[in-house]
Amino acid sequence: xxxxxxxxxxxxxxxxxxxxxxxxxxxxxxxxxxxxxxxxxxxxxxxxxxxxxxxxxxxxxxxxxxxxxxxxxxxxxxxxxxxxxxxxxxxxxxxxxxxxxxxxxxxxxxxxxxxxxxxxxxxxxxxxxxxxxxxxxxxxxxxxxxxxxxxxxxxxxxxxxxxxxxxxxxxxxxxxxxxxxxxxxxxxxxxxxxxxxxxxxxxxxxxxxxxxxxxxxxxxxxxxxxxxxxxxxxxxxxxxxxxxxxxxxxxxxxxxxxxxxxxxxxxx
Amino acid sequence: xxxxxxxxxxxxxxxxxxxxxxxxxxxxxxxxxxxxxxxxxxxxxxxxxxxxxxxxxxxxxxxxxxxxxxxxxxxxxxxxxxxxxxxxxxxxxxxxxxxxxxxxxxxxxxxxxxxxxxxxxxxxxxxxxxxxxxxxxxxxxxxxxxxxxxxxxxxxxxxxxxxxxxxxxxxxxxxxxxxxxxxxxxxxxxxxxxxxxxxxxxxxxxxxxxxxxxxxxxxxxxxxxxxxxxxxxxxxxxxxxxxxxxxxxxxxxxxxxxxxxxxxxxxxxxxxxxxxxxxxxxxxxxxxxxxxxxxxxxxxxxxxxxxxxxxxxxxxxxxxxxxxxxxxxxxxx
Numbered sequence: 390x391x392x393x394x395x396x397x398x399x400x401x402x403x404x405x406x407x408x409x410x411x412x413x414x415x416x417x418x419x420x421x422x423x424x425x426x427x428x429x430x431x432x433x434x435x436x437x438x439x440x441x442x443x444x445x446x447x448x449x450x451x452x453x454x455x456x457x458x459x460x461x462x463x464x465x466x467x468x469x470x471x472x473x474x475x476x477x478x479x480x481x482x483x484x485x486x487x488x489x490x491x492x493x494x495x496x497x498x499x500x501x502x503x504x505x506x507x508x509x510x511x512x513x514x515x516x517x518x519x520x521x522x523x524x525x526x527x528x529x530x531x532x533x534x535x536x537x538x539x540x541x542x543x544x545x546x547x548x549x550x551x552x553x554x555x556x557x558x559x560x561x562x563x564x565x566x567x568x569x570x571x572x573x574x575x576x577x578x579x580x581x582x583x584x585x586x587x588x589x590x591x592x593x594x595x596x597x598x599x600x601x602x603x604x605x606x607x608x609x610x611x612x613x614x615x616x617x618x619x620x621x622x623x624x625x626x627x628x629x630x631x632x633x634x635x636x637x638x639x640x641x642x643x644x645x646x647x648x649x650x651x652x653x654x655x656x657x
Numbered sequence: 658x659x660x661x662x663x664x665x666x667x668x669x670x671x672x673x674x675x676x677x678x679x680x681x682x683x684x685x686x687x688x689x690x691x692x693x694x695x696x697x698x699x700x701x702x703x704x705x706x707x708x709x710x711x712x713x714x715x716x717x718x719x720x721x722x723x724x725x726x727x728x729x730x731x732x733x734x735x736x737x738x739x740x741x742x743x744x745x746x747x748x749x750x751x752x753x754x755x756x757x758x759x760x761x762x763x764x765x766x767x768x769x770x771x772x773x774x775x776x777x778x779x780x781x782x783x784x785x786x787x788x789x790x791x792x793x794x795x796x797x798x799x800x801x802x803x804x805x806x807x808x809x810x811x812x813x814x815x816x817x818x819x820x821x822x823x824x825x826x827x828x829x830x831x832x833x834x835x836x837x838x839x840x841x842x843x844x845x846x847x848x849x850x851x852x853x854x855x856x857x858x859x860x861x862x863x864x865x866x867x868x869x870x871x872x873x874x875x876x877x878x879x880x881x882x883x884x885x886x887x888x889x890x891x892x893x894x895x896x897x898x899x900x901x902x903x904x905x906x907x908x909x910x911x912x913x914x915x916x917x918x919x920x921x922x923x924x925x926x927x928x929x930x931x932x933x934x935x936x937x938x939x940x941x942x943x944x945x946x947x948x949x950x951x952x953x954x955x956x957x958x959x960x961x962x963x964x965x966x967x968x969x970x971x972x973x974x975x976x977x978x979x980x981x982x983x984x985x986x987x988x989x990x
Contacts, residue, residue: 438881464883471877477736478873478928491871492883496864544882 391415392437392455392467392548392576397446398600399429399436406432408600409446414548414578419571421591422580423611425621429600430580431472434552437578438469450548464492468541472552474533482520482528482536486511489543511542515569531562538569551579555586584612588635596620612636658932661939665718668943672714672950673706677957680706713843714946717963719851720840720908721945722938723900725922726859728915729937730897733873733930734890735799741916742901745806745894749813750783751776751905752836756817759832760824772835773850773906780902783813788894799876837962838909840949847907854903858896859938865889866931873928911945911964913971918944920978 392414399407407429414420422430435441437448439460448455455463468489480488486508487500512521515535520528525536534554541549551570555563563583567590570577581587587594588608595605596612598620604611614627617638626639673685680702688706691697697707727742735744743749758775791798791805817836821829862869868889871879876886901915918941919933925940926932945963948970952961 435877438877440877440880459883460880460885461883464881467881469878469881471875471881474875474878476874477738478733479923480870480873480928484870484927484929488867488870488874488882491867494867496867550881 391451392578393449393452394433394437395447395449397433397436397448398444399432399441400444401432401441405444406600407436410597410600410602411446412595412602412605414576415593416547416576417574418592419577419590420579421587421594421608422578422597423584423587423594424597424603428597430597431552432600433597434469434550434578434580437550438467439463461492464544464546466546467548467550468544468546469550470534470537470541470552470554472556474537476525480525482512482517482523482525482539483508485525485536486539486543489540489545492544507545508539508543511539512536514542514573515539530557531559531565534558534562534566535569538566542573546575548576548578549573551577551581553580553582555581555583584617585630585637588612588637589630589633608635612638658936658939661936661943665939665943665946668946668950669714669718672717672946673710675950675954676705676710678705712845712848713840713949715848716843716851716907717840717945717949718942719848719855720904720911721914721918721941721943721948723851723855723858723904723941724911724915724945725918725937725941726855726862726934727897727900727904729919729922729930729933730862730869730893731915732919733869734893734897735802736873736875737799737803738920739916740803741913742897743810743910743912743915744803745897746783746787746809746813747780747898747901748905748910749810749817750786751780751902752817752910753783753813753820754779755835755906756820756824756832759835760820760828770850773847773903776906777899777902779813780905781898783809784894784898788891834962835909838911838964838967839952839960839962840908841953841960843907851903851907854899858900859934861892861896862934863931865892866929866934869893869930869934870928873930909962909964911967913967913975914941914945914948917971917974917978921974924978 395411397407397410398405410433422433424430432441436443437455439456450466487504489511490500490504490507512518515538517532517535517539520532520536525533528536549570554566554570558566563586567586571590591608593606594608594611596603596616603620604616612627613636614625617623617625617627624641626641627636628639629635630637670682670685674680674682684702685706688703689711692707697703724742731740731742731745732738754775754777755772758771787802787806787809790809791801821832824832868884871882871884872886872889874882879886904911919937922933922937922940926936948966949963952963952966955961
């Protein structure tokens with residue numbers, strides 16, 4: 390039981406953005422997609438939730454072809470929290486989260502007690518009870534992200550796709566968001582920019598560059614100074630996180646600098 | 658909902674009651690009741706209510722509802738709260754069609770329906786052009802949609818101008834009158850097509866309330882919520898063209914209603930389209946009935962084009978709304 394990508398290629402405007410990607414997201418795992426800007430991470434995710442069509446390859450959900458499912462049936466299995474989100478209209482938090490029930494509803498179905506209970510639970514899980522009647526657009530970046538996660542929870546899917554979930558968030562919200570998601574008990578596939586943060590939460594990571602998989606496995610085997618140099622073309626120091634032993638990146642300057650010493654600060 | 662229904666009944670009663678001859682609401686409802694019962698009386702009041710004022714008020718209500726609904730849908734379609742149904746080339750396309758009918762007798766075989774058919778075809782044609790031009794692969798990009806709509810609208814407007822320029826002066830008069838919008842020529846025979854179009858469109862849209870909410874989140878979030886965005890957008894496009902095209906066909910180009918009323922409705926009931934759509938139908942209808950009442954009473958015995966009234970009410974309202982935009986959308990900056 391898993392989400393499986395087999396030899397997946399995606400073309401956008403005649404250019405091959407994803408070229409023959411294959412990996413498996415085991416049930417219950419937290420899998421990270423890493424890679425430089427423009428490497429194809431988002432495109433892979435968007436192909437899973439049907440924004441793009443694959444040129445070749447297959448997407449399998451528990452062994453059946455994901456794209457052969459009706460859109461609403463696929464949406465009952467896979468929920469998405471996407472990267473950039475702007476809202477032109479004035480929805481309250483409650484209304485936003487209720488939208489998550491869309492794939493479970495037929496045209497004339499009303500919101501039932503069960504729907505309202507699920508929405509309330511979802512809002513509780515992300516700790517936004519006090520915001521329920523606020524307008525979504527008045528919330529801070531971190532609060533908005535939590536409401537969007539609540540919407541995905543209300544969707545009742547057992548898979549969650551996250552596209553750069555911690556972009557634009559401060560360090561507290563980054564950690565809270567990742568903790569929240571990993572505590573949901575669903576299978577997670579997330580494109581993550583911050584390699585150290587990814588190492589802290591992911592069971593498995595796949596490093597993508599130029600639309601291909603460069604390396605895959607536990608963070609410790611993928612995030613090494615050598616592989617980072619090859620993939621990102623820059624020097625980093627990789628140390629062990631003191632709490633978890635997972636890789637932690639320390640950026641280095643391009644020009645060599647001496648550590649400040651008492652002598653160099655001497656005004657003379 | 659109840660309040661808006663009451664509002665509509667009051668507006669329509671006043672719309673029928675007030676005019677060059679004032680009739681009390683009791684007389685108005687008496688006449689309507691006698692017709693519904695099948696025993697119409699032969700009186701002056703009967704003729705005024707049944708033959709002149711009631712079809713006009715009903716037509717205004719239907720057009721108000723259609724324009725409001727079309728505006729609501731277009732704003733979701735392009736994800737821009739300042740969009741209106743005429744943005745997508747509907748009005749300018751319909752103008753070309755109707756002008757061709759009025760000036761050159763196109764579709765003459767269709768008799769009284771010629772203008773309706775001409776403007777609906779024009780509206781559909783213009784929207785199809787906008788739709789095809791603004792497609793990016795399979796996807797409809799909202800920004801491109803707006804730009805193409807504006808550009809093609811300008812093109813169709815110049816086609817209308819060219820047709821007027823080539824036509825004879827007397828026909829040009831009727832075109833100009835038609836373009837400014839009026840319910841003055843309303844008859845019972847004009848009602849079935851708009852009513853049918855509105856019923857079909859509203860019926861479809863009421864099944865799509867949740868999908869519209871999902872689409873308001875954006876195309877990609879909507880796809881992730883299991884909405885078939887491609888076909889939903891196509892369908893929304895078609896029902897908008899239908900409603901706006903029919904509205905333009907029976908009453909000319911009445912601006913601002915499709916832009917301003919959806920905003921006022923959202924201010925009243927929030928953005929959930931399962932509420933916005935039905936309330937918009939009732940409120941838009943009431944607004945148009947009152948607007949038409951003003952149009953034919955304030956400079957009586959002459960008649961003001963309804964487009965002038967809606968612009969006079971709509972433009973300042975819109976400016977106030979834009980200046981209060983942070984409050985309207987709840988955005989902090």
